[in-house]
Amino acid sequence: MPDVSNLKTTRVSSDQWAEYWSQGHLTTFGGPEFEDGYQGNIKSFWLQQLPGLDDGASIVDLGSGNGALPLLFARELEDGPRKISIVGIDNAAIAPSDEFKKYRKRDARVKVRFKAETPMEDTRLKKNSADLVVSHYGFEYGDPEKVVREIQRILKPAGKVAMIVHHEGSYIVRKARGMLEQARLGEDERLVNRVKKWVRDFAAGKSGTVLDKQAAQLEASFDRLRTQAAQFQDAHMLAILINGGMAIAMKVQSDADEARSMLKEWITEYNAYRLRMEDICAVAYTNKSVSTLMDMMKEQGLAECRMSVLNHENGASLGLAITARAAV
Ligand SMILES: C[S@@+](CC[C@H](N)C(=O)[O-])C[C@H]1O[C@@H](n2cnc3c(N)ncnc32)[C@H](O)[C@@H]1O
Numbered sequence: 001m002p003d004v005s006n007l008k009t010t011r012v013s014s015d016q017w018a019e020y021w022s023q024g025h026l027t028t029f030g031g032p033e034f035e036d037g038y039q040g041n042i043k044s045f046w047l048q049q050l051p052g053l054d055d056g057a058s059i060v061d062l063g064s065g066n067g068a069l070p071l072l073f074a075r076e077l078e079d080g081p082r083k084i085s086i087v088g089i090d091n092a093a094i095a096p097s098d099e100f101k102k103y104r105k106r107d108a109r110v111k112v113r114f115k116a117e118t119p120m121e122d123t124r125l126k127k128n129s130a131d132l133v134v135s136h137y138g139f140e141y142g143d144p145e146k147v148v149r150e151i152q153r154i155l156k157p158a159g160k161v162a163m164i165v166h167h168e169g170s171y172i173v174r175k176a177r178g179m180l181e182q183a184r185l186g187e188d189e190r191l192v193n194r195v196k197k198w199v200r201d202f203a204a205g206k207s208g209t210v211l212d213k214q215a216a217q218l219e220a221s222f223d224r225l226r227t228q229a230a231q232f233q234d235a236h237m238l239a240i241l242i243n244g245g246m247a248i249a250m251k252v253q254s255d256a257d258e259a260r261s262m263l264k265e266w267i268t269e270y271n272a273y274r275l276r277m278e279d280i281c282a283v284a285y286t287n288k289s290v291s292t293l294m295d296m297m298k299e300q301g302l303a304e305c306r307m308s309v310l311n312h313e314n315g316a317s318l319g320l321a322i323t324a325r326a327a328v
Contacts, residue, residue: 011275011278012275012276014091014092015092016272016275017065017092018093019272020276021066021093022093024066024097025065026065026066026068026071027065027066028276029172037072037075038068041311041318042136042164042310043072045321046069046073046136047076049132049134049162049323050073050076050077050132052160053082053131054082055083056082056083056084057082057132058084058086058087058130059084059086059132059133060087060125060132060133060154061087061088061089061133061134062089062135062138062139062142063091063120063141063142064088064089064094064138065094065138067094067097067114068136069134069136070088070096070103070112070114071099071112074112077110078109078110080109082109083109083111084109084110085113086103086112086113087115087125088113089114089119089120089123090114090115090118091120092116093116094114094116100112100114119142120135120139120147120150121143121146121150123150125154127153128154128157131155131156131159132161132162133160134161134162134163135162135163135165136163136164137319138163139163139165140283141283144296145300148297148302149300151302152300152301152302152326160323161322161323161324162322163321163322163323164319165284165285165319165320165322166319167284167309167319168284168287169309170284170316170317170318170319171312171317172318172319173284173319176277176278178233178237179236179237179273180278180281181232182228182229182237182241183270185228185238186225186237186238186241189224191221191245194217195245195249195263198214198218198252199248199249199259199260199263202253202256203256203260218245218249222242222245222246225238226238226242229242236273237274237277240269240270240273244262245266248263285320290307290320293322297324301327302324303327304323304325305322305324306324307320307321307322308320309321
């Protein structure tokens with residue numbers, strides 16, 4: 001059996017994911033592009049998985065989050081002739097939107113339910129019960145060997161698995177690396193500590209000389225970071241640091257309590273975003289580790305194992321698309 005231990009990394013905790021999903025996000029993409037669900041080539045890839053599903057078919061989504069994939073499938077299938085059931089599995093306490101209410105109704109043709117706080121390594125779904133197992137940036141967060149075994153267990157004979165996973169060369173992973181570089185620039189400036197100290201000393205009424213010196217250092221840090229931000233195509237991490245830090249540094253001059261609570265929120269937001277970026281880099285497949293994964297899938301008995309790069313309409317790589325079938 002190939003060694004896949006290096007493929008396993010889960011760094012953002014379930015509680016942190018739960019906190020993220022409780023904010024009402026549908027996906028983990030930052031921008032407005034996927035606010036209403038997956039579009040473009042991602043959507044096309046997923047819709048290509050649906051033909052061939054019979055009436056009464058069952059789809060299982062591993063690492064579903066708030067249900068971007070179940071929603072895409074439900075919207076596509078709700079007016080069709082087939083009855084379909086979809087189950088979203090996630091380790092975290094997720095918070096799917098009210099739009100799912102209609103897919104819980106008795107007479108709904110497409111039924112969607114979620115099993116929150118449930119590991120994809122042990123879904124507790126029935127053996128041979130799924131026609132299609134899917135995962136969008138979910139599979140790679142689990143233990144690959146255990147998850148492949150679980151997929152094999154729940155799939156019906158000839159059932160299909162389709163996944164999109166992070167890859168080191170994708171623009172998402174490259175962007176995450178860029179965000180971590182920006183975080184390091186903030187750390188080189190010791191920005192969070194400087195802002196914390198400024199709030200503490202200003203609120204404590206320290207002498208004008210001490211505060212003047214600190215203000216000058218803080219301003220110089222902000223200036224340097226602003227200059228560095230211009231070198232990045234997307235400087236979201238530096239924007240969090242600069243805009244948040246400046247707002248707090250100003251606020252303490254009129255309302256120390258409010259500044260302290262802003263400081264807490266700022267640090268939480270920064271740490272959570274940073275951790276998600278670290279996580280993406282940690283779970284992303286390399287060419288070598290994905291080939292190990294494909295070998296392991298074959299060794300575990302999956303057939304027709306295929307892997308290709310999935311590109312955005314603008315040509316940028318979004319990650320790897322992996323498909324396979326359970327043996328007949
Ligand atoms: C990047 S999110 C992807 C969410 C969703 N598939 C989407 O496209 O928006 C990864 C999700 O995997 C979940 N997760 C991580 N490890 C897991 C595990 N071992 N079992 C089940 N879910 C897990 C996390 O809680 C998180 O919601």
